[in-house]
Amino acid sequence: MAQIELSAIRKSFDGADVLKGIDFRIEDGEFISLVGPSGCGKSTLLRIIAGLEPQNSGQVHIDGRPVDAIRPSARNLAMVFQSYALYPHLSTFDNIAVPLRMRRLSAIERLPLLGPLLPGRRAKERHIRADVEGIAEQLDIAPLLRRKPGQLSGGQRQRVAVGRAMVREPRAFLFDEPLSNLDAKLRVHMRAELAELHRRLKATFVYVTHDQAEAMTMSSRIAVMMGGELIQAGTPAEIYNHPNDIRVAEFIGSPKINVLPGRIRTDGGVDVLGTALKLACSAAAGECRVGVRPERIDLGTGPFSGTVVHLENLGAEAFVHLAIEGAGLRLIARLADVRHLPAMASSVAFGFAPDAVRIFDPAGKRIELRVEQPERIREPAHV
Amino acid sequence: MSNAHSIPFRAILRHVLLIAGAALMLAPFIWMISTASKPQTEIFSSELHLIPHQLALAENLREAFAKANLLRFLLNGVIVTISIFVLQIMVALPAAYALAKLRFLGRETLFALVLFGILIPPQATAVPVFLMLHKAGLLDSYAALVLPFTISVFGIFLMRQFFKTVPDDLVDAARMDGISEFGIVWRVMLPAAIPAVTAFGIFSVVAHWNDYFWPLIVLNSEQLRTPPLAVAHFRNSEAGTSYGPLMAAAMVIIAPLVIAFLFAQRRFIEGITLTGIK
Numbered sequence: 085m086a087q088i089e090l091s092a093i094r095k096s097f098d099g100a101d102v103l104k105g106i107d108f109r110i111e112d113g114e115f116i117s118l119v120g121p122s123g124c125g126k127s128t129l130l131r132i133i134a135g136l137e138p139q140n141s142g143q144v145h146i147d148g149r150p151v152d153a154i155r156p157s158a159r160n161l162a163m164v165f166q167s168y169a170l171y172p173h174l175s176t177f178d179n180i181a182v183p184l185r186m187r188r189l190s191a192i193e194r195l196p197l198l199g200p201l202l203p204g205r206r207a208k209e210r211h212i213r214a215d216v217e218g219i220a221e222q223l224d225i226a227p228l229l230r231r232k233p234g235q236l237s238g239g240q241r242q243r244v245a246v247g248r249a250m251v252r253e254p255r256a257f258l259f260d261e262p263l264s265n266l267d268a269k270l271r272v273h274m275r276a277e278l279a280e281l282h283r284r285l286k287a288t289f290v291y292v293t294h295d296q297a298e299a300m301t302m303s304s305r306i307a308v309m310m311g312g313e314l315i316q317a318g319t320p321a322e323i324y325n326h327p328n329d330i331r332v333a334e335f336i337g338s339p340k341i342n343v344l345p346g347r348i349r350t351d352g353g354v355d356v357l358g359t360a361l362k363l364a365c366s367a368a369a370g371e372c373r374v375g376v377r378p379e380r381i382d383l384g385t386g387p388f389s390g391t392v393v394h395l396e397n398l399g400a401e402a403f404v405h406l407a408i409e410g411a412g413l414r415l416i417a418r419l420a421d422v423r424h425l426p427a428m429a430s431s432v433a434f435g436f437a438p439d440a441v442r443i444f445d446p447a448g449k450r451i452e453l454r455v456e457q458p459e460r461i462r463e464p465a466h467v
Numbered sequence: 468m469s470n471a472h473s474i475p476f477r478a479i480l481r482h483v484l485l486i487a488g489a490a491l492m493l494a495p496f497i498w499m500i501s502t503a504s505k506p507q508t509e510i511f512s513s514e515l516h517l518i519p520h521q522l523a524l525a526e527n528l529r530e531a532f533a534k535a536n537l538l539r540f541l542l543n544g545v546i547v548t549i550s551i552f553v554l555q556i557m558v559a560l561p562a563a564y565a566l567a568k569l570r571f572l573g574r575e576t577l578f579a580l581v582l583f584g585i586l587i588p589p590q591a592t593a594v595p596v597f598l599m600l601h602k603a604g605l606l607d608s609y610a611a612l613v614l615p616f617t618i619s620v621f622g623i624f625l626m627r628q629f630f631k632t633v634p635d636d637l638v639d640a641a642r643m644d645g646i647s648e649f650g651i652v653w654r655v656m657l658p659a660a661i662p663a664v665t666a667f668g669i670f671s672v673v674a675h676w677n678d679y680f681w682p683l684i685v686l687n688s689e690q691l692r693t694p695p696l697a698v699a700h701f702r703n704s705e706a707g708t709s710y711g712p713l714m715a716a717a718m719v720i721i722a723p724l725v726i727a728f729l730f731a732q733r734r735f736i737e738g739i740t741l742t743g744i745k
Contacts (some may be wrong), residue, residue: 136639157645186645248644348733356637 086161086255086288088133093142095128096266104312105142109191110256115282115289117299120309121335127185129309130258133290135159139420146255157186162249166265168241170233176244177229179218183252184212238268239347246281256288256348263298275301296336300324308332330444333375339403339416342381346374346443348451354443359387362438367451375442377409378403380416383426386435390415392426406432492607503527503714510710527715531701534712537719539690540697544720547612548675549695552668554617559667560660564652568638578627584620590680597684611685612693616675629663630656659695665734676724694720 088110095103102125112117131137131142135156144151151159160181170179185194188208193199200209203401220226223243233241242262249257259278263271279302282289293299300320307317310331316323327333331340346356348371352364356374362461383404390394390406393414402419404426417434419425426432438455497517502510506523531537544640565571566578596615597606604616607613641651657664679695686692692700703712727736 134639136642142611149549155644161643163640164644165636165640167634167636167637171637171641171655171658173661180648183644242671248640394508 088256088288088290089145089148090129090133091143091145093129093132093141095125096134097141102137102312103132105127106314108307108314108317110288110290113288115279115302115304117291117293117303118305119293119296119306119335120176120310121300122155122294124309125312126294126309127260129213130163130260130290130292134161134163134258135408146239152346152457159259160252160255162246162252162254162256163260164242164262166261168233168245168262168265169273170241170244170248172233175230175232176220176225176236179233179244180216180219180251181212183248184215187252190213195412208288214304215251216247219251222250223247224338238266239274242266242274246278250285254287255288257285259289259291259293261293263293264295271298278302294346297338300336306336308335310335326376326450327442328450330373330375330448330450333442333444337377339378339418341377341442344374344376344413345411345414346372348372348443354453356443357388357408361441362455363441363443364454365443365451366454367445370447373444373446373448375444376436376440378416378418379420380440381415381434382436383417383432383434386433389431389433392428392430395425395428396404397422397425404432406434471587493575499714499717503718504712505711507709517735523711524715527711528719529570530709531712531716533721534709535700535716536690537697537716540692540694541720541723543691544723546609546675550609550613551616551675552671554613555619555622555667555671556664558618559622560657560737561649561652562623563630564648566627567630567633568635569648581620581623581627583685585624589615593681593684600685606685607687607691609691612682612691617679619667619671622671625667626660626663629660633659645673662737666737669735673724 086142090106090108090110093103093106106125106129118129120126122299128137132139133225135151135154139152144160144318146161165268165304171182175181188211189199189205193202193205193208199205217226217229220229223246225240225247228236228240228244232416233244236244245262262278264276275298278289278291282302290300291303303320305317306320306323308315308323308331310329315329316327316332323332323336330343334343344356346354348354348365348367348369349360350369352366354361354363354365355376361374389407390408392404393407394405396403396405399422402422404417404419406415406417408415409412415434441453443451443453480534501517501519503521504524504527505519506521506526509519509521509523566574600611600614601608605614637655637659638651641655646654676693676694678693679699681701682693682696686696698713698717701716702708
């Protein structure tokens, strides 16, 4: 349906740079999540794609054509807003019909009182009715068509907003944190529904969220934004396993990745908490930060030890919070087997496999590693 | 629960004060009804009594309708107040939308000017406006009654404050759906602002229905008179003021507002609490 290309997009509000030159290409039919902490510019970027906000410089191309001088409605994109933005005085039916009426009826035909009397209006209105009812059927909101938005629950409003976006058959769908007003349970449910919708429509979805779980579960690709820059884009697995920046590593994944202070020796070896890891890198000697995901920490064996200070048992999994003596550090380990939890305040030995380690330089960039295993040398993954 | 039978002293005091206030407010109205119901001789009698010995309401009303074309004056009142209100809305809504939702250079300055405009009493600009109407040859016409009030800075201010509370997402959604900026004003903002429009309508209609000052200045022709002028009509005659018919006419001209108030009491109160003006 549509491929969206952003080149060197810059935007500032009152002298503050919100977007610092974004280059990005969204392929046709992709489900792209723009994810990042609040204030990183992701919503602004979405509004620039939509045409609701002009950029200070740079171009937006949709299907190879520049759209910078084109009005939002003429770009033929549909947007679903965080607050759903349904017209409060119109019924569900009329809400969904608005984009069709605006496009298919002339200005005179839309006039109240006079419009319905014009010839041809009846036939057009019949088509609109058929289209709206078709959409309502697909989204399971057919029984709600006569209700006003005020009489709908959050999830229902969400569906109506999606319906209003779908009905115009846009080139791409833009979502601005559409699930953040829903309760946790409904959010998980709507996540599955949106992913399912994307598979069915095969349309381009651009989805803005600050919730990394939404990005991880739905998208075909994730673009992580921080401080007005796009730091990394890749599939959810790439972003999770091979973050190229410590901010990405810390933002994606829950609980957060454990970060330990480390040191690169002059021979390229890496020390962490005074223990040498079976790793080598070609970076210059000096301080570094060592990241290990909670699920990659093996409790019970290993060269390190910590005290259990907190336990979170979620039933299917458990999180063990460890304090490292002398280092003033806290680590979280994820335990898949909740039947064998360590006791509170007990001392536990732990370690991690060399390939679980990601190392970042003091500026936060990832340092490529070689695992020192003579029999098989792993190629560092490229992102 | 224990003192359900004993009425607390504070409650009594509160009600006494409220009743006294209400009586003070209602006294002129009661006096009006009383006078309108009395024959001429009783009105000028030295003793004070509210209930007339001889009910003359019908005669006074008949005389009021005979002496002045009251129905015509009431119609004038309706034409003028409705025209003013419709034009005020047509100016205030787009202006308020621009001030609340559009970003342009000088917006804050313009809004400051609107606030400043609220501070200017209409009497201060009466003479220049009168002269302008004279130059335009519009004196002594409906236009003279309506035109000076079409731009209500208070209306712009009130609507702007209300539009500020309408979420930006709604405006953006309308833009995505292909509604033009003027379309947004009438199709999205107006329906959302109905409570504010009602409140403003109440103030506007009451103020211009009761306005005495401006019609008195710009009108000469009797057939254009608005209701308050109709009452004054009974005053000046050389034969002395005929208070009975005057009060009867006053009753007739306040009746539409009183009836409207009784029908839409809740709206009135909502409107007044919405604007925070007493």
